[in-house]
Amino acid sequence: MKNSLDRAALDAAVENVHRAGMPGLFAEVRDGDQVWRGAAGVADVATGRPVTAGLRHRVGSVTKTFTAAAVLQQVERGRIGLDTPIGRYLPKLVPRERGDAITVRMLIDHTSGLAEYLPYAYPSLRAYPDLAKTGPQSLDDHRLTRFDPAELIAMGVAAPAVGAPGGTPGVYSNTNYLLLAQLLEQATGTTAERCITRNVIERAGLRDTAFPTGPHVDGEHSRLYEAWFGMIDPPRDHSVHDMSWVGPSASLVSTVADLNRFFAALLAGEIVAPSSLAQMQRTVPVVSQEGRTIDYGLGLHPMEDPGHDTFWGHGGTVWGGGTLAMIRADGKRQLAVAVNLQRWNRLDPSGRPQPHPIDDALAALHRVAMYG
Incomplete structure (x- = not known):
């Protein structure tokens, strides 16, 4: 039987991303019971640790x-109604008419119309989500800042709305998911982090996935280099950073193997019921943080190439790091990849990010990993 994983092509694709300028990256690709893991580059540019x-x-x-x-x-x-107004659960956080109009579903699929709080938490991000128009000055200032989630939510709720509740396209906003964390706490009587750990992470059998308890990443990890479109040159390590600025919206620490294990369990119906998974895969148009309109479901979005199978998953970025995890609709083919540099594109005179060889190399890695 022919091996459906082209290991040589995957090795070459990972190495090409490193040669294009990525300090380090690592990935796992699964096809049925076949597994390929690969890495290229360094975890620490100062010491050369691979x-x-x-x-x-x-x-x-x-x-x-x-x-x-x-x-x-x-x-x-x-305990929670998917189409129940959030104001019935959290009236102090989303009061009056907005609390009555915004449902739990609208928070999960980013159609609530609630603005992003980040520009107010990080003062230098005033042009967010167009980060290319902003400077990175406040990143260092807030490395160890412990943000209060209720205060962050209040910033997002007080900001001008980015759309009408339930209107499309929605606008991607971390405010939505901080509210969901508060909702979980009210519904379960424990913190969102403990609830997710007990009911999702442990149920999926993930041994290397956890919420951070401080600014450091526990266990062996890479440094995370933030370039901010060439404004930080050389890129600065932000692997030590208090993640309370996003909390259960984007703070998890994991491995590529655990991410693949999680998405396999999710699509196999081992985390939520098949009816809930079907709800997660009902998509609406949403404007991403990069300004692109994507299809987005309930914490999942599809990735499709014309003529190829559909993959479901999610991407993520933090200061200095990025991740993508995807699984084919039939659950048999998977990719999880992590990179240790962010915002590597320089800006043209109009302030738009310029193409970079890393972009093409990553796209090529995604293609060979997902489609062969």
Whole structure:
């Protein structure tokens, strides 16, 4: 039987991303019971310590899939109504008319119209989500800042709305998922982190996935280099950073193997019921943080190439790191990849990010990993 994983092509694709300028990256691709793991480059540019495929990594907004699954579990138990207004649960956080108009579903699929709080938490991000127009000055200032989630939510709720509740396209906003974390806490009587750990992470059998308890990544990990479109040159290590600025919206630490294990369990119906998974795969148009309109479900979004099978999953970025995890609709083919540099594109005179060889090399890796 022919091996369906072209290991030589995958090795070459990972190496090409490193040669294109990525300090280090690591990935795992699965096809049925076949597994390929690969890595290229360094975890520390100062010492030359190499990356390996088993490193732990901040996975950013891939966390949203975990949070959405935990909410849907509580929907199944009757503790949360998917189409119930959030104001019935959290009237102090989303008061009056907005609380009556915004449902739990609208928070999960980003159609609530609630703005992103980040520009107010990080003062230098005033042009967010167009980060290319902003400077990175406040990143260092807030490395160890412990943000209060209720204060962050208040910033997002007080900001001008980015759309009408339920209107499309929705606008991707971390405010939505901080509210979902508060909803989980109210419904379960424990923190969202403990709820997600017990009901999602442990149920999936993940041994290297956890929420951080401080600014450091526990266990062996790579440094995370933030370039901010060439404004930080050389890129600065942000692997030590308090993740309370995103909490259960984007703070998980995991490995590529654990991410593949999680998405396999999710699509196999082992985390939420098949009816809940079907809800997660009902998509609406949403404007991403990069300004692109994508199809987005309940903590999941599809990735499709014309003429190829559909993959479901999520991507994520943090200061200095990025992650993508995807699984084919039939559950048999998977990719999880982590990179240790962010915002590598320089800007043209109009302030738009310029193409970079890393972009093409990553796209080529995604293609060979997902489609062969």
